[in-house]
Structures are given as C-alpha cells and as structure tokens.
Amino acid sequence: MIDLQLTPVSWQIMMVAACAAAACGLLGVQLVLRRRAMLGDAIAHGVLPGLVIGFVVSGSRDLFPMLVGALIAAIFVSILAEWLREHAGVDGGAALGVVFTSLFALGIILIEIFARDVDLDAGCVLYGMVEYAPIHQVEWFGYSVPRSLTPVLGALLLNLGATVLFWKEWKLCAFDPQLARASRLPFQTLEQGLLVLVAITSVACFEAVGSVLVIAMIAVPATIGHVLCDRMSSMVIVSTLAGVVSAVLGTVGAIQLETGVPGMMAVSSGGLLVGAVLLAPGRGLIPAATRNFSWTMRVEMEDILAESHLQSMDSPPDHTDSAGAPSSRFFRILATWLLWTLGYIRNGIPVGRGERMARTLLKKRSLWKRFAAERMGLASDHLDEPAHRIEHHLDDDLTRRLESGFESEED
Amino acid sequence: MMISPNTLVILLGSTALGTCCGLVGALMLLKRRALLADAIAHSTLPGICIAFLLGGSRSLAVLGVGALLSALLSATLVSWLPRITRIRKDAATACVLGILFGAGIALVGIIQRSGLGGSAAGLDGLLLGRTAGMLRSEALLFGISAMMMSLIIISLRKELLVSCFDPRFGLSAKIPARSIDFLQTSLLAATIVIALPAVGVVLTAALVVIPAAAGRFWTDRFDVLLAISALIGAASGLIGTLLSSLHSNLPAGPVIVLSATTLFIISLLLAPGRGWISRHMQQRSRLQDRQVRQFLDGILSSELEESSLVVLKRQPVTTAAIDRRNLVVSSRNGWIETDSQRIQLTPEGRRRAVRARKALQIWREWLTSEASIDRDLIDLDEQDIEKILPPDLIDTLQRSIDHRGTS
Numbered sequence: 006m007i008d009l010q011l012t013p014v015s016w017q018i019m020m021v022a023a024c025a026a027a028a029c030g031l032l033g034v035q036l037v038l039r040r041r042a043m044l045g046d047a048i049a050h051g052v053l054p055g056l057v058i059g060f061v062v063s064g065s066r067d068l069f070p071m072l073v074g075a076l077i078a079a080i081f082v083s084i085l086a087e088w089l090r091e092h093a094g095v096d097g098g099a100a101l102g103v104v105f106t107s108l109f110a111l112g113i114i115l116i117e118i119f120a121r122d123v124d125l126d127a128g129c130v131l132y133g134m135v136e137y138a139p140i141h142q143v144e145w146f147g148y149s150v151p152r153s154l155t156p157v158l159g160a161l162l163l164n165l166g167a168t169v170l171f172w173k174e175w176k177l178c179a180f181d182p183q184l185a186r187a188s189r190l191p192f193q194t195l196e197q198g199l200l201v202l203v204a205i206t207s208v209a210c211f212e213a214v215g216s217v218l219v220i221a222m223i224a225v226p227a228t229i230g231h232v233l234c235d236r237m238s239s240m241v242i243v244s245t246l247a248g249v250v251s252a253v254l255g256t257v258g259a260i261q262l263e264t265g266v267p268g269m270m271a272v273s274s275g276g277l278l279v280g281a282v283l284l285a286p287g288r289g290l291i292p293a294a295t296r297n298f299s300w301t302m303r304v305e306m307e308d309i310l311a312e313s314h315l316q317s318m319d320s321p322p323d324h325t326d327s328a329g330a331p332s333s334r335f336f337r338i339l340a341t342w343l344l345w346t347l348g349y350i351r352n353g354i355p356v357g358r359g360e361r362m363a364r365t366l367l368k369k370r371s372l373w374k375r376f377a378a379e380r381m382g383l384a385s386d387h388l389d390e391p392a393h394r395i396e397h398h399l400d401d402d403l404t405r406r407l408e409s410g411f412e413s414e415e416d
Numbered sequence: 417m418m419i420s421p422n423t424l425v426i427l428l429g430s431t432a433l434g435t436c437c438g439l440v441g442a443l444m445l446l447k448r449r450a451l452l453a454d455a456i457a458h459s460t461l462p463g464i465c466i467a468f469l470l471g472g473s474r475s476l477a478v479l480g481v482g483a484l485l486s487a488l489l490s491a492t493l494v495s496w497l498p499r500i501t502r503i504r505k506d507a508a509t510a511c512v513l514g515i516l517f518g519a520g521i522a523l524v525g526i527i528q529r530s531g532l533g534g535s536a537a538g539l540d541g542l543l544l545g546r547t548a549g550m551l552r553s554e555a556l557l558f559g560i561s562a563m564m565m566s567l568i569i570i571s572l573r574k575e576l577l578v579s580c581f582d583p584r585f586g587l588s589a590k591i592p593a594r595s596i597d598f599l600q601t602s603l604l605a606a607t608i609v610i611a612l613p614a615v616g617v618v619l620t621a622a623l624v625v626i627p628a629a630a631g632r633f634w635t636d637r638f639d640v641l642l643a644i645s646a647l648i649g650a651a652s653g654l655i656g657t658l659l660s661s662l663h664s665n666l667p668a669g670p671v672i673v674l675s676a677t678t679l680f681i682i683s684l685l686l687a688p689g690r691g692w693i694s695r696h697m698q699q700r701s702r703l704q705d706r707q708v709r710q711f712l713d714g715i716l717s718s719e720l721e722e723s724s725l726v727v728l729k730r731q732p733v734t735t736a737a738i739d740r741r742n743l744v745v746s747s748r749n750g751w752i753e754t755d756s757q758r759i760q761l762t763p764e765g766r767r768r769a770v771r772a773r774k775a776l777q778i779w780r781e782w783l784t785s786e787a788s789i790d791r792d793l794i795d796l797d798e799q800d801i802e803k804i805l806p807p808d809l810i811d812t813l814q815r816s817i818d819h820r821g822t823s
Contacts, residue, residue, distance in 0.1 A: 037504075037506075037507050040504055040505075040506045040507075041506060042504075042506045042507040042509070042510035042511075043451050043454075043506050043509055043510050045510065046451075046454065046510055046513060046514070050618065089684075092692075093633075093684055093690075093692060094690060095629055095632070096445060096448055096450060096629070096632075098448060098449070098450040098451040099445055099450035099451075099625055099628070099629040099632075100629070101451065102450045102451055102453070102454060102621060102622070102625035102626070102629070103622075103625055103626050103629050103677070103680060106454075106618075106619060106621055106622030106625065106626065106673060107622065107626070107673060107674065107677040107680075109618060109619065109622075109670075110619055110622065110669070110670035110671075110673035110674050110677070111670070111674060113667065113669075113670040114666060114667075114670045114671065114674065117666055117667065117670075187812065189812075217514070217517055217518050217521055218518070220510065220513060220514040220517070221511075221514030221515060221517075221518050222514075223510070223514075224507060224510030224511045224513075224514050225510075225511050225514055225515060227507070228503055228507045228508075228510075228511050231502065231503065231507065232501060232502060232503060259522070259525075262522070262525075262526055263525075263526065263529050263530075264522045264523070264524075264525030264526045264529065265521055265522055265524075265525040267518065267521065268518045268519065268520070268521035268522030268523075268524075268525060269518075269522050270518065271514055271515050271517070271518020271519065271521075271522070272515065272518055272519045272522055274514075274515065274518075275511075275514075275515030275516075275518070275519070278511060278515070282497075282501050282503075288501075288502065290500065290501070
C-alpha cells in the first residue's frame, strides 16, 4: 500500500501546481483550436531574455520587474513571429522557431554575462521551483499561503474571466476567422489579446512551476479536451479538469519517486492523453478497433451462413469468391469457430438462429439485386458484387421499404 | 592568435555539424516541419536518461543510442497521432515535446537524487551544450558522421526534392515516398542526436531551423537552398565555436545559435528579391511608377481637351507633396517641360502617356469581352458604387484600403 504522506507542504505545492495547470489549460483550448499549440512552447522559451533583463535592471530577484521584462519579451516573440510570417514570407513554424530559439540563446548569454554569480540559471527557468513554493509564505486573510500562489492564481482568474467574457468572440475567431473579420469584430485586437494572455500566464507560471510545465500544460490538457469533446464548452471544462488532475497525480508521483513536480505533471498529463486517445468514447482507438472487429465478424459470419445455406439447399453456387468484403483467413476461421460455438451451424448446415440469419441475408441479397436490375438498370452480370457488399448494410427498415415498393408495383 | 590542433579539430567538427544541420533543416523547412526538430530535440532527454540508468555509464555511444531511439519514437508519434486521431499536427508536436521533455526532466531528478552522483552533472550539460569542453575524439566522431549524412542528402537530392514538393509524382516515378520520408525523419533524428552534446537539447532546433529559414530568402531553387543553408549552418558553427573559444565563459551552443541568428537577420534584410529592403524598394518604385503614370495621364487629358489650365489642380486625389515629386521625377526623365505657367508633355512623355492609356483601354476591353465583366461595372462613379455596394461592404473595403495604406 502506498503511503501518500500528504503533508501541508505537499498540499501547498499541489495547490500552486493545480492553479498553474488550470490557468494554462484554459488558454490551451484557444491555442489548440487555432492550431497554434506550439506558441506555448515558443513563449515559454522566449521570455528568458526578458526575465534576465528585468533582473539586471532591478538588481534584485523581485518578482515584478522580472515579470514585466518577461511579459515584454513574450509579446515581442508573438509579434515578431507574426511579422516574419506576414511581411517577410517565412513559413509560420520556421518563423516561430527562429524567434524563440534566438531569444532563448540570447537569454542564456545574458545570464552568463550579467547574472553568473547569482542564483538564476537556465535550469531554474526550465524546471521551475514549485518544490520551494512553501518556503516563501505570505498572509492572506489570516491564512499563510505560498507567495507564488499569488501570480498563479491571478493568471487563473484572469484567464477564467477572459474566457467567460470573450466566449462568443473567441469562439468565432477560432472556428471562422473569415466571418470574424467580416463581422466588424476587432479580430486583430482579440487575437493579440489572447497572445498577451498567453504571455502573462507563462510568465506568472514560470516562477512557480517552470517553463517545461507551461509547454506541457498549454498543449496536453487542451488536446485531451479536443480528443474527448465536440463542443468548446465541454472542451474548456475537460481541459481545466485534466490540468488539475495532472497536477494532483504529478505531485503525488513526484513525492513517491522523489523527483521534480513539473516533470511528473507532464508525465501524468501524458498518461491522461494516452488514456483519452485509446478510450475516447466513439473515436478512441480501442472503441474503433472493437467496432471494426465486431463488424468484420458479423460480415464473415453472415457470409459463411449464407454460403452453407445455399450449399445445403443444393442451389447453384453463388460466385462469392471475389465478392463481398475482403477478408483474411484469420477472420474467416475465427468466424467459423464462433458460429460453431454459438450453435448456429451444425455439420455445415445452418440451424436455428443461424438458418434465420442466412435466410434474411439471402432475402436482402435478392431484393437488392432486383432493385439494382429494375430501378437502376444495372446489367445482370454487374449485380452480384454490389449485392454482396450491400446486403450486410440493409437494415430492417430499408428491407421493408424495398419489399413494400416491389409489392405496390406488383399490385 | 594561435589555434591549437585540438581547437582545429573542434572547429572542423562544429563546421561539419553546422553543414549537416543546414542540409537537414532545408528539407524540414520545405516539408513545413520546422518545429518537429524542436520536439525531437527536447524528447531525446528521456532516452538519454534511460540509457544512462540502464547502461550506467556516460559513454556517448550508450547515451547516443538512447537519444536516437527516443528521437525516433517522438518523430513517429508526431507523424502518427494526426493520422489516426483528430489531434492536429501542431498539437501533436507540442504534446509530444511537453510530455517527453517533462519525463526527461523527471528522470534527471530521479538520477540526481538517487546518488549516481557527479555524472548527473554531465546530463545537465546536455541541456545547454559544451563545445569548448568537447573531446577531440568526440569532435572527430561528430564531424565524420555529419559529413556522412551530408553526403547521403546530397546523393539523394533528386528523390528528396520530389518527396518535398510532389510525393504523388514520386510514387508514379517509383520513388518510395514512405521510405524517403522515413529516411528524412531518421536523418533529422540522427543530426539532432549528434548536435546535442555541442549545442544542447534546447538549442539544437535552432541550428536546424535558422540556417534554412535564412537560406530561403536568397533563392527559390531546391539545390541552391540546400547549398546556401548548408553554408550558413557551417558558417554559424565555425563563427560560434571561434567566438566561444575566445571568451571561455560563454557556452558554445547559444553563441552558435546567435551567429546563425545574425546571418538570418542579414539575409532577412539584404537578400535580393525576397529580402526586406529589396521588397520595400520594389513596392515603393511600383507605387511611384503608378503615380507618375496617373500624373502624365492627367496632363495628357488636359492637353487633349486643349485646355491650358494649370494641371496640378486636376489632381484631386493626390497630395501636393506627391505632385511635386511626380513633377520632379517626370521632368528629370524628360517626360514634361515646365515653364512658369504651364506643364507640357514632351514627345517622349506623350508616347508614354498614350501607351499607358492604350494599355488600360485594352485591359478594360479584355475585361468586358473575354472575362465578360459588365462594362458598366468597370468604370463607375461614386454614386453608382454607393448604390451597388451595401454600406457594410463599403465600410469593410474602406477599412482594408486604409489598412493597406498604413502598413
């Protein structure tokens, strides 16, 4: 049994991490919908020189000047990348890549030149220091909370407010930018505002949880939402929840494995994503595979039943060899075994329910052949193959309508 | 200054490395997969850590195999996720990057705390690179493998060209698109793994992306792009390593990247044709040409009407400043003669104005006869336009005109 040992310190770490993850998850939805998920990565790296300059100018590790510097750098990244794309004809991905890697390199050099002897290195930008969050405490209404909770919670509330306030506008901009432009929305302003929010969020989260986490938490929870949902509202909820759940799992995992919280949060969000991809109702890989398998088995079983029924009636053999769905020997053997186990077929003759299925299928086949010949005017040698394909798809309703159509014709 | 044999080997190694990155980067740029490099570079970290935990050594071969395997895994995931799920390419890239890099950092934490000791610092070095401290044998190894990969790319130029621009045609010409694609991805992965110890996890992507993006300003041709991109890569490798060896406290990776960035900015500004300055000049001269044409046309009209009024007053759409410039340009080119009262076209100026007017007439004729646009719709005055177009649309169009005017 795992002993969770959640001390108050762990709770505080978890709280900061969860707020950061939720703040990123909210914005991630907008970015993923706009196909700009990599922007989180770019901004998370690109803020480095801004942080360093803010640090150098203020000469202290105060949060505020560094936040301002980083914010300016982040806005600079997004505007510069956009400019390169629009006005210099650089491919979008490459533009982003050029800008943020250059800025990151610049940031490292600035650190080496100006801030070598102080406790500011690229590692702490990347990894963050959420573990140390509980060290610095501030008083809130008589409760003692980690200092880094303030910016993270602020970012969360800001993003929440913006998401609620600009719900309709952002939705339009994400799904139909042309319409948004044409319908007098301040399209540019809205999109720029989103970028500024991404910048604020990544900067606010940086000190608490590091840029790795910003990268993962902007992309992964929103992608989980995208895999699971069809509506923006549900996507926002799922994404935020996924962020919070990964924060909880990540903190617990980090305590268990004695490693960093941000990394473990990224890993647990990855686990959630794998789960969503595999199990998403309807379109997950496992449900889809199950559906395909059961459909293949049904077609195989129906074909075998129909064939053996025709043989047992000594009818002239139907040319089924090339017709019908392409099947592998494996599925054929499996279907034969299943039919025998279910008792649908005995000594090569369909019995009971099997016989009924075979008759139904043959009826559908002949109905369709007749329909194709009479109504669609297909030549007689073109009838077999489409009939073999379509017979499995005719449901009861369609069969009845075909029947009644022919009957009314005969009347 | 003195260059020791050791430095020379390292210089050669990083130059070869830059060349290789430039070549691979050009391919990735054309396939619009520039950021894949970033994802792959970041996601080598867990592979390296696992190799370290399993192999228990810091030997580059062991770590390299681990890095290569996880690089291939991430490349496969990025290309495979959008195909079988509804996750799009950008989200797949960002997710794979975030998750695997996060896993790597978690593993680094585990290694550091499990007391495997000083060697963990070596893993940390992988984040930012350490060309200066590169061993001679390592530099040799990287240089040779970079050269080999460059050779592969150069010898498969034609196949890669086809797979970048027209994979369907490639299929019909019996070029196996899938294997070429896989080859490209493997080359990218291998390049990144080789570049890792020199420039580090975070900045390897830069070395792949920037030279190619810079090269793209200079040319529209595939072979030339490969060459220029390789050249820029090589130059940044060389310059960066030199600079960082001069200032021993500068880590090599960032310096190499910033050298590449400098070359990128130079290309962005100065490249003929696609460079910013050249584009700007083209745009200006086109605008000026048009204004001069309109100016001459105005004079022509007034001359045809045989009115001797001062032509400047017939130019309500242009500002006085533009008029003055047009006047200067036209008279400098000998298209008009001015005296104190009147402006007159010279024969040359008249020929130009008439030619422009004729071309415009022919264009209008083509619009009506061949493109069958109603004659009434081509030359409209303001009242008609206000009648035909809804006010909303007029507003929108006006805004886009203003926007173009200001940008």
